[in-house]
Amino acid sequence: MNHLRTSSLEQVEQGASLTPEDLSRSRDRMRVLKARQNGRFPKLLWLLTGPGILVMLGENDGPSMLSYAASGATYGIGFFLPFIVVTFLAAFVVQEMSMRIGAVTHRGYGELIFQRFGPFWGWISAADLVLTNLITLITEVIAIRVGMAFFAVPPPVAVGCAVMLVVVTSSGARYWRWERLTMALALFNLLFVAVAVLSRPSAGQLADALVTWTPLPTGPFQGFLLILASNIGATVTPWMLFFQQSSSVDKGLTPKDIPQGRIDTMIGTALAALAGCAALVAAAPLFVHHVDTSKLEGGAGYAEALQPLIGSFGSGLFALGLIEAGAVAMLTISASTAYAVGEVLGGSAHSFNRTIRQAPLFYAANIGMAVVAGIIVLIPGMPLLVITLNANLLATILMPAALVFLLILANDREIMGARVNSRMTNLFGALIAVLVTLAGSSYAIVSFINTLSAKAS
Amino acid sequence: MQPIDRLSHGHPDDELIQALEPDQLVAATSQPLPRYRLGHAANLALWLLRVLVLSMTALVIYTFVEALP
Numbered sequence: 001m002n003h004l005r006t007s008s009l010e011q012v013e014q015g016a017s018l019t020p021e022d023l024s025r026s027r028d029r030m031r032v033l034k035a036r037q038n039g040r041f042p043k044l045l046w047l048l049t050g051p052g053i054l055v056m057l058g059e060n061d062g063p064s065m066l067s068y069a070a071s072g073a074t075y076g077i078g079f080f081l082p083f084i085v086v087t088f089l090a091a092f093v094v095q096e097m098s099m100r101i102g103a104v105t106h107r108g109y110g111e112l113i114f115q116r117f118g119p120f121w122g123w124i125s126a127a128d129l130v131l132t133n134l135i136t137l138i139t140e141v142i143a144i145r146v147g148m149a150f151f152a153v154p155p156p157v158a159v160g161c162a163v164m165l166v167v168v169t170s171s172g173a174r175y176w177r178w179e180r181l182t183m184a185l186a187l188f189n190l191l192f193v194a195v196a197v198l199s200r201p202s203a204g205q206l207a208d209a210l211v212t213w214t215p216l217p218t219g220p221f222q223g224f225l226l227i228l229a230s231n232i233g234a235t236v237t238p239w240m241l242f243f244q245q246s247s248s249v250d251k252g253l254t255p256k257d258i259p260q261g262r263i264d265t266m267i268g269t270a271l272a273a274l275a276g277c278a279a280l281v282a283a284a285p286l287f288v289h290h291v292d293t294s295k296l297e298g299g300a301g302y303a304e305a306l307q308p309l310i311g312s313f314g315s316g317l318f319a320l321g322l323i324e325a326g327a328v329a330m331l332t333i334s335a336s337t338a339y340a341v342g343e344v345l346g347g348s349a350h351s352f353n354r355t356i357r358q359a360p361l362f363y364a365a366n367i368g369m370a371v372v373a374g375i376i377v378l379i380p381g382m383p384l385l386v387i388t389l390n391a392n393l394l395a396t397i398l399m400p401a402a403l404v405f406l407l408i409l410a411n412d413r414e415i416m417g418a419r420v421n422s423r424m425t426n427l428f429g430a431l432i433a434v435l436v437t438l439a440g441s442s443y444a445i446v447s448f449i450n451t452l453s454a455k456a457s
Numbered sequence: 458m459q460p461i462d463r464l465s466h467g468h469p470d471d472e473l474i475q476a477l478e479p480d481q482l483v484a485a486t487s488q489p490l491p492r493y494r495l496g497h498a499a500n501l502a503l504w505l506l507r508v509l510v511l512s513m514t515a516l517v518i519y520t521f522v523e524a525l526p
Binding site for chain 2: 007010017018019021022023025026027029030032033106107112115116117118121124128249252254349383386390393394397398400401404408412414415437440441444445447448451455
């Protein structure tokens with residue numbers, strides 16, 4: 001993106017307008033430049049971390065933690081433990097591309113699709129995102145609702161708290177403030193590690209599972225495919241692409257920051273994989289004691305079922321973890337919707353460095369989606385469990401289309417210059433796209449055939 | 458876009474503005490990029506992928522509706 005050769009100051013002096021968003025971002029950039037000039041690398045890393053950690057811990061949301069717990073409760077500690085690690089490695093490959101494209105082009109994913117491939121593909125990508133985000137947001141509110149139900153908080157209060165969280169964190173008109181508040185909350189995702197420790201897993205069994213991928217899953221093939229596709233949908237999803245690219249732009253990352261962006265994404269990957277594996281390990285006692293998980297009603301059901309096995313403290317932590325998972329995901333997924341809406345509707349401001357008055361559409365999308373999800377969850381008789389189980393599957397099915405555009409953009413020399421994908425990254429990216437397509441399609445076809453057979457018999 | 462008056466907005470100094478890369482300014486990112494030329498094969502592949510995604514989504518929605526209590 002070197003088509004503009006004059007400096008930013010020269011551009012402003014030649015009449016380019018300077019916005020409050022530019023000023024806020026330049027203040028953040030000033031701190032980064034000073035830390036780099038003074039060789040203060042820990043501070044530089046502190047200033048540049050954020051999008052990578054947030055996207056990974058944000059994806060450890062309500063339905064994802066439920067998927068990991070279901071893996072542990074259904075199959076115990078075995079195949080799915082290393083599988084979760086591998087899915088996070090795949091997520092790293094994909095998210096590194098998002099971060100790099102954002103740092104080089106200074107434009108969000110939705111914006112680039114719209115401008116490079118035209119309004120048709122731009123609108124379709126945004127529509128896919130809004131659909132999956134709305135369904136996923138509903139599941140986040142469900143996670144908060146059932147998590148708080150464990151502590152006897154009434155549903156309307158729980159849902160009100162969830163929506164208010166989005167409103168409060170969005171105020172302040174500073175990306176930095178929003179990011180740091182969300183990151184502080186996201187670290188509580190590691191509560192699942194404490195629950196895993198309380199479930200007293202065998203270190204030898206953990207090591208054996210990680211090395212040998214055994215014991216292999218047994219039982220109905222459709223059930224296995226459901227857990228497999230859900231776990232994939234729990235780690236690589238369309239909103240993550242929109243979010244990390246746009247938040248890297250909002251934060252002001254530049255090509256010089258790509259190494260720190262990679263470290264940020266790596267830290268996020270490691271923390272999220274740790275928490276995801278911990279959720280599986282935490283629920284594994286349910287497998288050992290042959291608890292029928294098909295009768296558990298959502299996340300709180302897991303917490304309640306674990307109570308006699310790991311104690312009240314452990315099950316309370318599990319419920320708290322679910323509340324946190326839902327809360328952080330609400331913030332990041334609402335933000336990804338807001339970025340996408342702002343980017344696709346060209347000309348409208350789309351940054352947390354703007355006030356509500358300066359970016360009304362951005363904030364309306366951010367808060368509006370949370371409000372709509374909250375209202376839906378409070379509708380009596382809504383099939384909350386069925387929605388939760390299918391949210392990750394929908395993300396898995398819609399992901400290949402988003403991945404293909406990401407790969408094209410990451411190989412687009414006109415906008416990426418020398419920072420296009422390496423052959424190895426392309427190989428891994430293509431492999432991930434094929435595997436995600438196969439996993440999503442297999443589950444959709446098998447479950448469709450089974451549904452038809454059940455109806456016919 | 459709401460441009461600000463440099464003199465009335467706390468006198469942002471030159472060093473502060475220089476902290477941003479030139480193509481990072483909102484004024485620069487507001488300029489649309491040229492269209493990417495997708496070949497026929499790439500266009501066809503994107504359409505086929507879209508058809509696959511819609512078909513799979515339809516199957517999932519059907520299964521979802523049938524699973525409703």
